[in-house]
Structures are given as C-alpha cells and as structure tokens.
Amino acid sequence: MWEIFILSLNFSLPDFSLPPQKLAPLLIGCEFYIRDVGGIIVEVEAYDQSEPAAHSFTGISARNASMFGPPGRAYVYRSYGIHWCLNFVCAPEHWGAGVLIRALEPVRGIDVMCERRGIMDERLLCSGPGRVGQALAVAHEMNGHSLTQEPFQLVPPTRKHPVISGQRIGISKAVDLPWRFGLLGSRFLSKPFR
DNA sequence: ATTAGGATCCTCT
DNA sequence: GAGGATCCTAATG
Numbered sequence: 001m002w003e004i005f006i007l008s009l010n011f012s013l014p015d016f017s018l019p020p021q022k023l024a025p026l027l028i029g030c031e032f033y034i035r036d037v038g039g040i041i042v043e044v045e046a047y048d049q050s051e052p053a054a055h056s057f058t059g060i061s062a063r064n065a066s067m068f069g070p071p072g073r074a075y076v077y078r079s080y081g082i083h084w085c086l087n088f089v090c091a092p093e094h095w096g097a098g099v100l101i102r103a104l105e106p107v108r109g110i111d112v113m114c115e116r117r118g119i120m121d122e123r124l125l126c127s128g129p130g131r132v133g134q135a136l137a138v139a140h141e142m143n144g145h146s147l148t149q150e151p152f153q154l155v156p157p158t159r160k161h162p163v164i165s166g167q168r169i170g171i172s173k174a175v176d177l178p179w180r181f182g183l184l185g186s187r188f189l190s191k192p193f194r
Numbered sequence: 195a196t197t198a199g200g201a202t203c204c205t206c207t
Numbered sequence: 208g209a210g211g212a213t214c215c216t217a218a219t220g
Contacts, residue, residue, distance in 0.1 A: 045212070047212070053212070054212085055212075058206085061205075061206075062205080062206095063204080063205060063206090064205095077204095077212080078202095078203070078204060078205095079211075079212065079213055079214095080201085080202070080203085080210095080211060080212095080213050080214080081201080081202035081203035081204065081211085082201065082202055082203080082213070082214075083213055083214075085212070085213080087212085100212055102212090128213070128214070129212070129213070130213045130214060131213090131214075133213095134214095168212075169212080169213095170211090170212055170213065171211095171212060172211090190213095
C-alpha cells in the first residue's frame with residue numbers, strides 16, 4: 001500500500017465535471033448537510049467506469065443510471081441490503097463516475113444524528129458510508145437529486161486541508177488504485193491510512 | 195489488534 | 208441463485 005499527499009487549494013465549490021479521482025481530494029474539507037444535519041467531509045473514494053470496482057463498470061442499468069446522468073447529482077444505492085450510501089456524480093454526462101462519501105466530522109445536528117444512529121459516541125456517528133447514510137437519513141428518493149439544491153447543502157472549505165490517499169476499502173477488484181482520500185490525521189476516518 | 199459471522203434485499207447472471 | 212462500494216457484536220491473539 002502506498003500513499004501520496006495533496007493539498008486542497010481552492011476555497012470554492014469543486015467542479016463536478018472533473019473526473020472522480022481529481023474531484024475526490026477537492027471534496028475533503030467541504031461541509032455537507034442534508035436538512036442542516038451533517039459536517040465536514042473527511043473521507044471519500046473515487047469510482048470510474050473504466051475500473052471493475054465501480055457499479056458503472058458493466059454499463060448503464062436501472063440501479064446505476066444516475067451515475068451516467070449529469071454531474072453534480074446524487075447517486076444513492078442500497079448496500080448489503082441494509083444501508084443507503086451516497087455518491088456525488090461527477091465527470092461529463094455518460095461517463096459513469098462518482099465519489100462515495102465515506103465519513104464526516106459531525107458539526108451540525110449532532111443530537112439528531114445520535115438519535116438516528118442510537119449511539120452517543122460522536123466519533124462513530126458518520127465514520128463509514130453506511131453510518132453517513134443513517135446519520136444524515138439518506139433516502140432512495142434522493143437518487144438523482146441535484147447536490148446544489150434542497151435538502152442538500154455543500155459548503156466550500158474555509159482553509160487548506162492536508163489530504164492523504166490510499167487503497168479503497170471493502171472491494172475485491174481494482175484493489176491497488178489509490179483512490180481513497182482522507183483528511184490527514186482526522187479521528188473521524190472509517191479506518192486509518194497506513 | 196484482528197477475525198468471524200449474521201443481518202438483509204435488490205440487482206444482475 | 209449469488210453476491211455485494213457495510214455495520215455490529217463477540218471471541219480470540
């Protein structure tokens with residue numbers, strides 16, 4: 001496993017028409033909310049139609065259609081029959097790319113998230129894609145919805161953030177691509193970077 | 195710190 | 208019918 005360091009430079013909203021591995025590090029440090037519940041994005045993963053770990057790899061289908069739609073929308077899917085997980089669709093339309101939101105540092109609506117998750121430990125509220133889905137009440141109806149409209153709110157970073165990258169988690173194909181990105185040193189990561 | 199098993203359901207083979 | 212872009216708990220080194 002290997003890692004690289006990047007520094008996110010812009011204090012503006014990232015360009016969703018970028019390919020996923022370019023967009024992903026720029027999302028670290030942004031704040032994301034659903035109905036005013038959420039926090040700072042500290043971990044994401046890029047997925048692209050050209051590699052077999054992506055849901056879009058085998059082409060368009062009923063489930064992954066929003067990945068092939070316009071960038072800047074949500075791709076919401078059911079994981080292991082249990083969790084709802086959220087991606088930011090990116091790259092040009094028809095590309096079939098997205099960035100999975102894997103962990104947040106809770107900022108607003110912490111009481112609501114504790115209630116939804118049934119725990120009090122702030123560190124575990126949003127540290128994992130399924131946990132993010134439960135804490136922010138990500139729902140299937142949000143699939144295809146614009147990320148710049150209600151109930152979503154995406155706020156650019158207010159300072160520079162050191163970003164670390166490594167191998168993606170929980171996949172069995174294309175395991176060597178270093179397309180997982182995290183806020184260096186954050187205690188809200190779903191797993192540490194080694 | 196690491197591992198194993200169960201829950202659960204929709205999609206695609 | 209198989210198998211997940213996961214999480215939780217429990218058991219063990």
